[in-house]
Amino acid sequence: MDIARPTQDGWLGALRAHARAHAFAAAGLGLSLLAVAALLAQSLAQVLAGEARVGLRYALLGGGAGFAATALGAVPALFLRGIPQRAEDTMLGLAAGMMLAASAFSLLLPGLEAGSALLGHKGLGAGIVVLGMALGVLLMLGLDEFTPHEHDKSGPCGPGHERCGRVWLFVFAIALHNLPEGMAIGVGFAHGDMSIGLPLATAIVLQDIPEGLAVALALRSAGFAPAPAVGVAAASGLLEPIGALIGVGLASGLAVAYPIGLGLAGGAMIYVVSHEVIPETHRNGHQTPATLGLMAGFAVMMVLDTTLG
Numbered sequence: 001m002d003i004a005r006p007t008q009d010g011w012l013g014a015l016r017a018h019a020r021a022h023a024f025a026a027a028g029l030g031l032s033l034l035a036v037a038a039l040l041a042q043s044l045a046q047v048l049a050g051e052a053r054v055g056l057r058y059a060l061l062g063g064g065a066g067f068a069a070t071a072l073g074a075v076p077a078l079f080l081r082g083i084p085q086r087a088e089d090t091m092l093g094l095a096a097g098m099m100l101a102a103s104a105f106s107l108l109l110p111g112l113e114a115g116s117a118l119l120g121h122k123g124l125g126a127g128i129v130v131l132g133m134a135l136g137v138l139l140m141l142g143l144d145e146f147t148p149h150e151h152d153k154s155g156p157c158g159p160g161h162e163r164c165g166r167v168w169l170f171v172f173a174i175a176l177h178n179l180p181e182g183m184a185i186g187v188g189f190a191h192g193d194m195s196i197g198l199p200l201a202t203a204i205v206l207q208d209i210p211e212g213l214a215v216a217l218a219l220r221s222a223g224f225a226p227a228p229a230v231g232v233a234a235a236s237g238l239l240e241p242i243g244a245l246i247g248v249g250l251a252s253g254l255a256v257a258y259p260i261g262l263g264l265a266g267g268a269m270i271y272v273v274s275h276e277v278i279p280e281t282h283r284n285g286h287q288t289p290a291t292l293g294l295m296a297g298f299a300v301m302m303v304l305d306t307t308l309g
Contacts, residue, residue, distance in 0.1 A: 022145050029142020032135045036264075039257050040249040055197075056248050058189035062201035063182050063244030069205045070178070070237030073212025074230045082217055086289055089281040092214055093290035095207035096277040097297025099181070103266040103273075105305040106188060106200035108133075111262030118255055128256065132263020136180070139264070140271040143176055174215055174236035177276065180268035181208070182243020183250070187261045190251035199308040203301045204240075212237065 019026040108129060115125030181204050189197035212233055219229035251261030281290035 019146075025142050025145040028138035029146060032139035032142060035135050036139065036246075036250065039251075039261065040246070055190045055192045055252055056245075058192060058194075058197055059186040059244040059248045060241055062185040062189060062197065062205075063241030065201065065205045066178075066181060066185065066208050066240035066244075067234075067237035069208035070212035070215075070240070071234035073209035074216035074233035076213055077216030077220055077230050077233070078226045080217065081220055083213075085284050086286045088214055088217065089284060089286040089290040090293040091210035092277055092281045093293030094297040094300075095211050096273045096281065097294035097299075098203045098207040098301045099269050099273050099277070099297075100294070101298040101301030101305070102184065102200050102203040103269045105302065106196055106203070107184060107262045107266035107269070110193075110196050111259040111266065114262065115259035118259065125259065128259050129263035129266075132260040132265075133267030133270075135260070136264040136267030136269075137271045140176070140180065140268045140275075143179075144275070147176060174233070175239050177211070177272055178236055178239035179243045179246075180265060180272055182240035182245075183247040184243075184265040184269055185240065186244035186247020186249075187251045187258075187265045188247075189244075190248050190261065191258065195308075199301075199305040202304055202308060206300075207297065208237065208240075 111129040111132065112122075112125055115128045116122045117125070119125050119128070185197070185201050185204060188200040215236065216229050216233035219232055220226065224232070247261065247265060250264065251258045278290075278294075281287075281293075
């Protein structure tokens, strides 16, 4: 279950070959990482100076709540080996609906308002949010292509996956889901605005409970013992407070970084929902209950945003 220790040439050779075969994803990952590094660099001084202290505290609380919810959701897997596939697909559909609605109502719409107010033009405001969305999609596309990971149904993928133990492949796959959720919480709280951050964090925390259970059960069905499956699923939630720290850094610097950061987090979450969650819920012939779950999750998030926003 440990990561093997290949030679440096082995890792670099695998990465170079993969980059040549997937040039677009490699270029997109490089561009998005440079943009993220620039956003983090320009806000780091303000975070260290305490100017983002309130937002930082709220973001850590939100990210910590996401971790706790993921761990709580995973606990029943100590006693359950599985649940009906129909129920699991419905739960994941519910989570997907909440993530989609959170992206729209708590990330993209506030980003449009902030961008329009900053630039004095709705079209230009929308343009910088779209720029952020594109960076978020490129980031997740690149990470998905270049991070070795494994899904329960689709098998291992990514450069060097054959050199990693199976438990690490599952951990990396879960991390790809949880990182953008944590980033979204951090961006939502970056300015200490509870009307944006609170409904967003509440939605993510609620959908983390069924997601944590689904991940733990997937690990059990892949052959993991109950305690390790629950432990890995719970530990994956640590990516949410880490992502929240990154999100605060992305959006707490220059004024223009805020709408870009909101767009980036929204684009990353929509990518994960479309690329991973929805296909998973439709893979087993339960499209209708999964879609009804998605609509219910979307409606719940809409009510939360109206009530808490």
